Structures are given as C-alpha cells and as structure tokens.
Amino acid sequence: MRAILDVVLLVLQLYTYVIIASAIFSWLYAFNIINSSNQLVYSIGQMLYNLTEPVLRPIRRVMPNLGGIDLSPIALLLLIFLIQNVIVRYVYPNVF
Template sequence: MQAILDVVLLVLNLYTYVIIASAIFSWLYAFNIVNSSNQVIATIGQTLYNLTEPALRPIRRVMPNLGGVDLSPIALLLGIFLIQNIIVRYIYPNVF
C-alpha cells in the first residue's frame, strides 16, 4: 500500500510541475514572447493545454470571472497540496 501512495504522491508532484509550466507558457504566449507560429512551440502549448484543461475547466465554471486574471491554476494547486498533505499526515502513517 505504501508503494501505491508513493506513486500517487509522485504523480501529484509531477502534475504540479505541469500546471506551473502551463501557467508560465500561457504568460509567454499572451505577451508574444514565444513565436506561436513555430511548430515545436505550438505542440508544447497544445500538450500543456490538453494536460491541464480537464482539471481546470470545472474550477473555472465555479470561480467568478475576474476579467483577465485566471486564478484556477492556483485553486488547483491548493487542492493538490491539500490532497498531498492528507495522504502524508493521515493515510500514510496508518498503512502498515
């Protein structure tokens, strides 16, 4: 059981990095720092979007519209950190 919890924690940790990379990429794209016509950049952007959008879409529906500011990645990261803390503090010590 500890191995399964370790894998879950690892996946949550990796997904945290994907969310951060997606947020940074969206800023770079919005300010025209990266060339959007480049095939590699477009593929990276589409991959990050496809990885994060299924988790961010329900959060965006619930959160109020703040104009150009999107706080859904922060809410998702807080949820991931909550899940990680619950696993580490309450579930992991009770597994033999």
C-alpha cells in the same frame, strides 16, 4: 500499499510541475515572447493545454470571473497540496 501512495504522491508532484509550466507558457504566449507559429512551441502548448484543461475547466466554472485574471491554476495547486498533506499526515502513517 505504501508503494501505491508513493506513486500517487509522485504523480501529484509531477502534475504540479505541469500546471506551473502551463501557467508560465500561457504568460509567455500572451505577451508575445514566444512565437506560436513555430511547430515545436505549438506542440508544447497544445500538450500542456490538453493535460491541464480537463481539470481546470470545472474549476473555472465555479470560480467568479475576475476579468483577465485566471486564478484556477492557483486553486488547483492548493487542492493538490491539500491532497498531498492529507496523504502524508493521515493516510500514510496508518498504512501497514
């Protein structure tokens, strides 16, 4: 059972990196630092969008509209950190 919890924690940590990479990529794209007509850049952006958008979309529906500021990745990261802490502090020590 601990091995399964370790895998869950690892997946959550990797998804945290994906969320951060997606946020940085969106900033680079918004400020025209990267060229979206490049096929590699487009593929990376599409992959990050496909990985994060299904989870961020419901959060965006619940959160208020703040204009051009999107706080849904921060809310998702806080939720992931909460789940990780619950697993480490309460679930993991009680598993034999």
